[in-house]
Amino acid sequence: MTDGTKVKARYPIIYVRGYAMTGSEKDETAADPFCGFNVGSTVYRAVSDRNKPAQRFVFESPVVRLMKDFGYSNIYDNGLDLPDPGFQGLLSPQSIIIYRYYDDTAPLMGGQQDASIERFAKGLSDLILQVRDHVCGNATNCMSPDGFRCYLVAHSMGGLICRAFLQNPALGDPVARAAVDKFFTYATPHNGIDMAGVNVPKWLSLFDMSNFNRDYLAGLFGYDANLCSKGRSDYLRAGKDLDIRRCFCMIGSNRSDYEVAQGLSRTFSGHGSDGLVRIENAALCSIDSTGNEVPVATAYAYRSHSGYFGIVNSEEAYQNLTRFLFGDVRIDISVDVGSVTLPPAIKDRKVDALYQFEVLASPRGKPWFLTRRTSEEDSVACRSHDELTDPATSARRRVYLSSVFLADISRVNPQDPSLSYSLTLGVRVPDYKVDQILWFDQHYEGAYLFRDTLIVEILPPAGGDGWKVRYRWQSEAAAPTLNGYHPIPFSGDSAKLTVAFASASAPGISGTLVFDISAWNA
Template sequence: MTERSPLIYLRGYAGPPSGVDKQVDDPFYGLNSGATHIRVDGDGAPCFYQFEGPLLRLMIDEDYELLVRGDQHAYLEAQDDGTIPAESVWVFRFYDYAASTFGTSVAAAPETFDLERAAERLYDFVQLVRRKTGAVKVHLVAHSMGGLVARCMIQKVSHTADPSSGTPRVPGAELVDKFFTYGTPHGGISFDVGGGLVDWAMETFGPAGSEMFAPARMYTYLTPGASDGEEPPAGWQPQHIPDSAFDAKRVFCLVGTNAADYGLVEKAVGPRSDGLVHIDNAYVHQAHRAYVHRSHSGRYGLVNSEEGYQNLRRFLFGKYQVRVDLCHLALRWRPGAAETVWQAEARLSVRGLPVLLHEQTAAHYCPIQLNQEAVQHADADGQVAPVPLATAFLLDPERARARSENQSPNRSRYTLGLRVFHLVERSGRFFWEDHLEQVADWEDTLIVDVGHPDQAPDSGLQAWAAWNSEVAGEVDRVDPIRSDPCSLTAEDGELHTDIALPEPACPLLGAESCLRLTVSRVS
C-alpha cells in the first residue's frame, strides 16, 4: 500500500451567531452524519438505504482512525512528534472561536467569524497534524464555505509571512496532497430573483455571509497581497487556481444538481443549482468534477450521500485514473433557418456500487452542451480539440475484491452511458413540431475494464473496452468485456487509445469522431 496522508475535514457556513452556537455542539460539526434514504427508487419514492456517514465509512473501508479523547486538538498537541498514525481523521473546528457556549475555555470572548483568520488557523493546524503524524502532506476535505477557507490557506495565507515572527510560511502545494470539495461556491453565490426571497436569504446568511461570497471579497482572500476594498483586475476569475499556488488536477469538486430538496432558499437561487450554489459556480477550472443529483446539505445532501463518499474515496485512494474525451467532434448542422442545439447526457457507474458516480442530464439542468463545447475547444483553424466527458478513479482491485465468481479480482470495471439528442430553435424559442420527447438520436454505453490479464497479473497495465450494443447476453458475465485488450499508446506518463463510435453516432458527431480513453496510475 502506498504512503497514506492524514485527512482534515472542514464544514461549511454556519450562518449568524445563533447558527454557530448550534453547530459547535456537534463534536464533528455534522460531518459524521449519515443517512437512511436513497433519493428515489423505481417507483419514484425514497427508499431505505443505510449510509454510515463519511467519517465512519473511512474507518471501515480505509482503516483510518478518528482520535478525539475529549479534545481532538488538545490530544494532538500532547502527543510526541511522529507518533500518531498518518491514517487519521481530524475535524478543523474553526467556528469554536466564534461560539458563545464555551465560556473562556476556547476564547476570552466570542469572535466575529473572519474567513482569513480561520485560514491562518488552518495553516497552523495542518502544520501541527504533519508534525505529530510525520506525514509529508495532508488531504483537505471541505463542504461548502469550508472549501473557500482551504483555498484561502493554500492560495494566500501560505504565501504570506507569519505576521508575529516575519517567518515565511510553507507554500500550500507543499502541505496539501489532494483537495476535495462538496458543493463549494468556488464562483461565489448568486440569486436568480429579487424581492423578499433575496432579503430572506441575506438575513439567513447574515451581512458577513452575503458579502463573503461576492467576487470582490473573494479576490481579497484568495490573492496574496490583496487588501480589503481592493477591486479585482479585469478578467480575474474566482474559480481559477493559479498553477503557482496549486495543481488544479489535484482538486476534485462534487457538484450537486438537486435544488428541490434544499428548501426555501432554492426559490431565490434557482433550479439550476444544489439549492444554494449554482452548478456553474461549484467547481474549480481544470479540476476533476462529478455531478450528482443531491442537494447542498441535509439528509438528501452531498455530504450525507453514498455518491459523495464513493467519489471522495476513489479520488483520495484510487489506483487508476481513466479519462474519456470526445475527439474529432464535427456536429451535423440541419439545413434551414432553424438553429440545431446538440446536447449529450453522461452517466458514470462503477461495478459493485448502488449509485451513479456522475450524472449529467437535461432533467437535472446540466447536459453537456455540444455546440458550446465545439466552440470552446476549437483552435484558430476551427478544429475541435478533445471535449472532456468524464473522469473515473478506480480502486486497486485487490482492495475492492469482486463479490461474484463472474468477476476477476485483477480488474476494475466502470461504464459511461451516453445519449445524444438535438433540439431545434427558431427566433430564440424551441420548435417542437418535429420533436419526439425523450427519444435520443443515439445512445449506448461504453464498458471499460482496467487492470491485468488473469494469466499475467503482474504484467503491465491494460484496458479492455466495448460498447454495450456489441455484447451479447448479460454484461456482468463477460469479464474482461472483450477478448482482446485495447492497443494502448504511451505518452507523457499516460496510456491512451481511440475507440470508434458505433456507426449510428457518426452522422451526428462526425465521420471521424471517437472516444479517447486515457489510463494512468494515480501518483
Template sequence: MPGLKSSVNKTAPEPTDPFHPIIYVRGYAMTENAMEATVHTPYMGFNLGSTRARQQYDRSFRHYIFESPLIRLMKEYGYQDSYADGINLAEPGGAVDFPDTDKRLPRRSIIIHRYYEEEHEQGNGATDSDAMGRSQRPSIEAAAVRLSKLIARVRDFICGDNTQARADFKVYLVAHSMGGLICRCLLQNEQADPEQSRRLVDKVFTYGTPHNGIEVMGLNVPRFFSLWDAHNFNRAEMAEYLKLKPRNGRVNSLNGAFPAERFFCLVGTNPHDYNLTRLVIDKASDGLVTMDNAYIEDAPRVHTYTSHSGPYGMVNSKIGYDNLVRFLFGDYRLRITMQPAVLPLSPPLQRAYDDGATIRGSYLFECTLTPRGDDPVPLSSRRIDHHSAVFRSFDELLNPHKAGLKRPRYPVLASVFLDSKRIEVGTTMVMNLELNVEGTDFRLNGGSVLSRRAPAEHLFRQTITLKITLQPGGWRMRYIFADQQWSDGRGSELKEDEQGHFIELKNSKGFAAKLYLQMADWR
C-alpha cells in the same frame, strides 16, 4: 476503533502511502443558532450519513445505509478520530494530558477544524477552559491562520522529533462549502499561513464550494451585505483574501499557488432537495452554489445529483464518499472525451438547409458513469434533466474559427479517479457509461421547428460497458455496446490513433464520433 468491522468485509490496508491525516473543514453556519449548534457537535457534519430504499425482486424494499464518510473511513481504511478520553488531542494544549508516546496521533487520523469555536491560547500552551464551547464568527483569513497552526500541530503530534517522519509528512484537506475557501486562503494567501503549512498539503477535496462566489437571483452577493458575513462570497472580497487578481471577472483560479490537478471539486446538481434558498438560486445548482461557480480552473471536477446539504446532501452521500476515497487513495485517472465528426440534421431540416435556409442550434451531451460495486451509484452524472449536460454549439464543434476558437471545443464527458484495490472480482474494473446526444430546439430562419420533430428525440444513445484489466506494466481496455449485447461478454478492444485509444460511435441516423478514453497513473 474497537467494535467496528468493514462494511465491505475487507481488512484495512497496511499503513503505507497514500494514507495521510485528513483534516475536515466544515462549511458556512449562517445564523448564531447554527454556529452554536455547530460547536456543540464533535464532528461538525462529517459524521452524518443517509439511508436509501432499494427495491428487491419480490417488490419489497430494503434500506441501504450509508453510515457517513467518517465511519466509512474508519471501517474501510482504518482511520480514527483525534479524541481520547474526552480530549481533542489536536487542539492547543490537547496533548498535555497525554505525554506518553502511545497516545500520539497515528497517521490515519481524522481531525476536525473547529474554527467556529472560540479559542484562547495561554502562555503555557493550555487552553482557557472557560472559552471552550463558545462560538465565534472568524474571518476567512483568521480561520485559515488557525488551519495553518492546526496542520503544524498535527505534524508535531504525529511525527514528534523524528526527522525523516517530519520530512515525509503530508496532510489531506477535505472541505464543504465555505470550508473550501478557507483552504484556498491558506494556499493562496501567504499572510494566512504563519506556519508555512501549505507545503504540507498533498491533496484538497471540496464539496460544493463557491469557488467563484454565490449568485442570488442572478447577481453576485454584494460586498456591502455583511449580515452573517455573507460578503465572504462576493468576488471582490474573495479576490482580496485570496490575494488574487480576477480573470475575466472570475476568481476560481489557484493562480499557481497549488497544483490544480491535486485539487478536486465535487459539483452538486440537485437543487430540489435543499432548503428554501433554492428558490432564489439558479436551477443549474445544488440549491445554493451554481455549477458554474463550484469548480477551480483546470482542476478535476465531477457532477453528481446531490444537494448542497440536507438528507440528500453531498457530504453525507455515498456518491461523494466514492469520489473522495478514489481521489485520495486511488491509483488511476480516467478521462472521457467525445469528438463528433458528423452531427446530422433531421431530413426536413436538412432539406431546408440545402435550400438555403438559416438554421441555428446547439447540442447537449449526457454521460453517466457507474462502476460495478456493492451498491452501484454513479461516480459522475451529467444529465439534461439535471441541467448539467455538456452544452456545445455546432460551430464550437465543427466550425471553430467561426466561433472564434483556434480548435474545436470537444466535450469532456467525465474525468474520474479509480482505485484498483476496490476491484470486486478478478483483476478487471467494470463500469457502465450511459451516453446520450440531443439537439436543442433548432431555429429555422429565426422561427421554432418544434412541429417538425418528435419531443426528446435522441441523436445518439448507447450504454457502453467498459472493462479495464490490469496487467504487468499497464492495463487493457475492452468495451461492449450493452444496449444490444449482454455486458458479461468478452467485448472488443479499443482502436488507437495518434490521439489515443477510442471507441467508434455511429448509427443509422448518420451520427459519427470518436469516444476517447485516456487512462493515466494517479498517486
C-alpha cells in the same frame, strides 16, 4: 505505472466544514464533535418483487466509513482535541482531524472573534503544522517533517478557506502549504453564490454573506485584475497556485431536497443548483498557456447542498473521495465532436441550437453512480451549434464530461481482478431555432441524437504484463461478453483510449469518446 503490490501511503485527513449563518447555527456546529461529517443517510431503493417492501440503503457517514474501510481513527484523547493545552496524543498518519474554526465565534463557547475567511485560513495553516508535529513526533510512524503530507477535505465555504490558505501567500505558512497532498471539495461555491441571478454583493455584511461575492473572492485568492477577467474566482493559475491534478470538485444537482430558509434558498438559487450553489459555480478550472480552460477533476451527484439527502452524507461522494485519495487509476473523460448534422429540411439554413451532453458512470455491481449528469437535473455539459461547426471555435469541440478514479487494487475481488465500469453517453436532440423562431419538424422533444452504454474493463498488471483493456458498446451485441483484452500503450504513466461513436441518421452527431488514463498514487 504502479504494479499494484506496493503499499501506498496514507496521510491525515483534515475536514473543513461549511458556512454557519446565525449564532444558533454556529452553536450547533461548535457542539458537534465532528461538525456534521459524522452524519449519515438512509434512502429507499426499489426491488424487483413488487410484493416486497422497498430496500433500505444506509450510508453510515464519511467518518465511520473511513474508520471501517481504511483504518482511520479520530484524534480525541481523554476529551481533548489537538490544539487544546494538555493534549498528549501522538498521531497516526491515518487520523481524521476536524478543523473547528467556528468554536471561538459561537455564542455557546463565549465566542467573540470575527468570522473572517482570512483568520480561518491562517488558523488552518497553524493546524496543519500542529498535525505534522504530532504525526512526526510519533517514532512508530517513521515520518520526517519534510516527508509529511495531509489531505484537505472541505464542504461549501470550507473549500474557500482552504483555497485562501493555499493560494494567498499572506494567509499561510509555505511549509504548511507544501504539505497538502490533495484537496477535495464538496459543493464549494468557487465562483461565489448567486441568488435570483445576482451575485451576493460586497456590501451585504449581514451574517458574513459578503464572503460569497466574486470580486471579494478573487482578491482573497490573490488574483490580479490583469491576470483574470473581472469577477472570476473559479480558476487556478497554472504554475502559480495549486497543482490542478491534485484537486477534485464534487458537485450536487438536487435543489429539491434543500430545506434551508423554508425552501427560499432553493427558490432563489433556481434550477441548475444544489439548492444553494449553482452547478457552474461549484467547478474549478485552470487557464493554460494558450488561454483555454483546463477543468479540474469533477464528478456530479443528484444530491442537495446539505440536509438529509446532502452531498456530504452520500455514498456517491464518499466513493469519489476515497478513490481520489487512495485509488490506482485516474480516467478523465471527454468527447471530441467530429461533426453534427441537421435535419434535411434545414441543413442549409442558419441555425441556432444547444447540444446537451449527458454522462452516467457506474462501477460494476454497485447501486450508485460515480458521476451523473442529465438534462433533467440541469447538470449537462453544453455546446452551441456554432461552437461545434465554426472552424474559429474548434477548441470548443472538446467537451470535458467528468473524471473517475478506479478503486484500490488491493481491495479488488481476486477472483475477478479487473477494474470495470459502465459509461452511458447521451447527446440530446436540441431545440432548433431557424431565423430566431423555434422549428419543431422532423425531430422529437427529449429524443437523443446518440445514446449508448460503453462497458469498460481495465486489467491491472500481473505476471510481468502491463495494463490491458477491453470494451464494447452495449448495443453491439446481445450477449454480455467482451472481446479479448489488448494492451494499453502507456507513455510513462499515461495513456489514451479512444472509442468512436456516430448517429445512425440525420439529425445526428459523430465523434470520439476519449479516456485519458493515468497512474494514480504510483
